[in-house]
Amino acid sequence: MTMFSLSPSSMPAAAGVLPTGRAWKTELAFTLLSLALLLLWDATSLDLQLARLWGTASGFALRDHWLASGVMHQGGRALSWALAGCLLMNVFRPLLRRQTLRERVWWLGVVVACVVLVPLLKRASPTSCPWDLAEFGGVAQYVSHWRLGVLDGGGGHCFPSGHASAAFAFIGGYFALKRAYPVAARRWLLGVLAAGLLFGLGQLARGAHYPSHTLWTAWICWTVAFATSSLLKAR
Numbered sequence: 001m002t003m004f005s006l007s008p009s010s011m012p013a014a015a016g017v018l019p020t021g022r023a024w025k026t027e028l029a030f031t032l033l034s035l036a037l038l039l040l041w042d043a044t045s046l047d048l049q050l051a052r053l054w055g056t057a058s059g060f061a062l063r064d065h066w067l068a069s070g071v072m073h074q075g076g077r078a079l080s081w082a083l084a085g086c087l088l089m090n091v092f093r094p095l096l097r098r099q100t101l102r103e104r105v106w107w108l109g110v111v112v113a114c115v116v117l118v119p120l121l122k123r124a125s126p127t128s129c130p131w132d133l134a135e136f137g138g139v140a141q142y143v144s145h146w147r148l149g150v151l152d153g154g155g156g157h158c159f160p161s162g163h164a165s166a167a168f169a170f171i172g173g174y175f176a177l178k179r180a181y182p183v184a185a186r187r188w189l190l191g192v193l194a195a196g197l198l199f200g201l202g203q204l205a206r207g208a209h210y211p212s213h214t215l216w217t218a219w220i221c222w223t224v225a226f227a228t229s230s231l232l233k234a235r
Contacts, residue, residue, distance in 0.1 A: 027226055034219055038212070047210035048142055055136040060207030063131060072202030073163060076195075080166035084111060087170075098180035106231055110172030113228075114221045118165040121220070128154025131207035145212075160220060161213040163203055167196035168218045172225035175232060193218065 041047075054060055062068045087108045090096065094104065127145040132138040132154035140154025171192050178185035200214025 051130040107176035114169035125159040126156040127159035129158040160216040164217040168221035
């Protein structure tokens with residue numbers, strides 16, 4: 001696998017040395033800054049405006065389209081299961097030999113935590129999907145997911161995005177890889193973010209989710225990984 005090359009730039013500074021305090025502070029700053037930007041996004045009407053680019057009074061034309069529904073939705077889910085299988089195999093039969101057992105187990109554990117947590121939050125949410133709105137042929141009215149206790153008249157259970165977690169759940173690979181494979185860790189992070197945003201775009205086009213649903217899923221999965229990454233330092 002070329003992305004895990006043994007070039008000097010991809011080797012850790014010293015065997016067993018984990019990220020410095022400076023790296024942790026940078027990641028904490030990123031976590032807090034992205035949270036602030038998400039809250040700012042939610043203070044706007046961009047969710048509804050972007051949904052209107054794809055939906056009409058007749059609904060969302062791409063809701064059942066082969067690319068959005070078949071490839072990006074069903075195909076993305078299948079790819080996620082295959083990748084999870086690889087991580088499970090990696091625990092018992094290392095595919096990346098410079099990773100420690102702790103790193104391999106932690107990575108798989110973070111994936112499981114994310115794919116459990118996001119659907120639980122979604123199940124408890126009263127927020128309906130864009131395709132449920134009256135202006136798109138449904139029955140609900142748009143209500144921000146932060147207006148707690150205010151129902152929108154739809155089916156609810158649409159926030160955050162469960163499908164986006166099929167990609168973002170793997171974001172912990174950045175932390176699990178960066179000690180032994182720092183270059184690959186950065187590439188992995190970019191790849192996961194790109195895949196998650198692509199999944200989110202597909203769901204937006206189908207009317208299944210607002211952009212904020214995808215962005216919050218990304219933040220939740222990142223935060224789960226960041227908040228538990230200290231476990232990688234334990235001896």
